[in-house]
Amino acid sequence: MLLISKPPGLKTLALVNQRIAACSKPVITCFLGSEKGLFPDTDNITTTHNLDEATTAAIRLAGGIRVDEGSEITPESIQRERGKLKPNQKYVRGVFSGGTLCYQAQQVLRDAGMPAYSNEPLEKDKHLSASSKSTEHTLLDMGADEFTIGKPHPMVDSSLRVERILSEAQDPTVAVILLDCILGYVASNDPGGEIALAIIDAKKIAKQRGDELTVVVSICGTEIDHQGLDQQVAVLEQAGAIVFKSGFQSAEYAVQLLSGRSN
Structure with a gap:
């Protein structure tokens, strides 16, 4: 499961994390605007910091390989x-x-x-x-x-x-x-x-x-x-x-x- 959100409030963010922590399926989160390390990974939650990281994590979790993972910046x-x-x-x-x-x-x-x-x-x-x-x-x-x-x-x-x-x-x-x-x-x-x-x-x-x-x-x-x-x-x-x-x-x-x- 991949969960992407615009910047949520801290109280809402805590409630969402409590809910997904109880989820039986692995979850990837991308809460745009949040500070890095604010919510560490758990057994079933992988936190990502941007849409690229979220996409790559989801593809890997599904057993795939992202073919365009490298940076285009030269x-x-x-x-x-x-x-x-x-x-x-x-x-x-x-x-x-x-x-x-x-x-x-x-x-x-x-x-x-x-x-x-x-x-x-x-x-x-x-x-x-x-x-x-x-x-x-x-x-x-x-x-x-x-x-x-x-x-x-x-x-x-x-x-x-x-x-x-x-x-x-x-x-x-x-x-x-x-x-x-x-x-x-x-x-x-x-x-x-x-x-x-x-x-x-x-x-x-x-x-x-x-x-x-x-x-x-x-x-x-x-x-x-x-x-x-x-x-x-x-x-x-x-x-x-x-x-x-x-x-x-x-x-x-x-x-x-x-x-x-x-x-």
């Missing part, structure tokens, strides 16, 4: 992108279509000593005073109620995300724009294409002031999704994005890109 790519950035480009701005990958990205940055502000923060002191204005590292959940009341969800209509991507590109302190792209029946027919044009324009905005902007996208889907995984990856890469098939690795890429800089 030192060559990190060095290439790092060399393009100016000293004043310090921050990550995430524009996510939903909460799960946004929470995971916040966790990755927090664990690296780069805590991010958000409209749906892991810690209360990192709540944005206004969701319309980013500050320092900011990761937005644009599927939250404030963006979706009376409007289509961003997985269906990317227009608000496009506006925010272009807005973040105007900030000369931004080094990385972090995005997600979700495939499947609940998503638009061309989610990659919708944000690809914004990626191209965002890079143009940065270039006009003499900067380079790194755009990192995590894509969630399979080749049997009607949008086509490979086709969506190709569209995003042609727009100049660095694409990962893992939300964890895309956030980790942003961390590695910025944390090792000497300037």
Whole structure:
């Protein structure tokens, strides 16, 4: 059994752990946002810290082998992108279509000593005073109620995300724009294409002031999704994005890109 949750409250988390401790089947948990080591493994509970770890643990528990377990991050790519950035480009701005990958990205940055502000923060002191204005590292959940009341969800209509991507590109302190792209029946027919044009324009905005902007996208889907995984990856890469098939690795890429800089 694999149990994945957005950040639960501590009381709720304790109750859930009591319940699954009594479960007769082995359970893998992934409580996004929780601190490492908060809940140690037991005889029938394996705790994981991110969606990649959870997936790998579940496949192994079922007797399988995860064929894409290795990291897609390469030192060559990190060095290439790092060399393009100016000293004043310090921050990550995430524009996510939903909460799960946004929470995971916040966790990755927090664990690296780069805590991010958000409209749906892991810690209360990192709540944005206004969701319309980013500050320092900011990761937005644009599927939250404030963006979706009376409007289509961003997985269906990317227009608000496009506006925010272009807005973040105007900030000369931004080094990385972090995005997600979700495939499947609940998503638009061309989610990659919708944000690809914004990626191209965002890079143009940065270039006009003499900067380079790194755009990192995590894509969630399979080749049997009607949008086509490979086709969506190709569209995003042609727009100049660095694409990962893992939300964890895309956030980790942003961390590695910025944390090792000497300037």
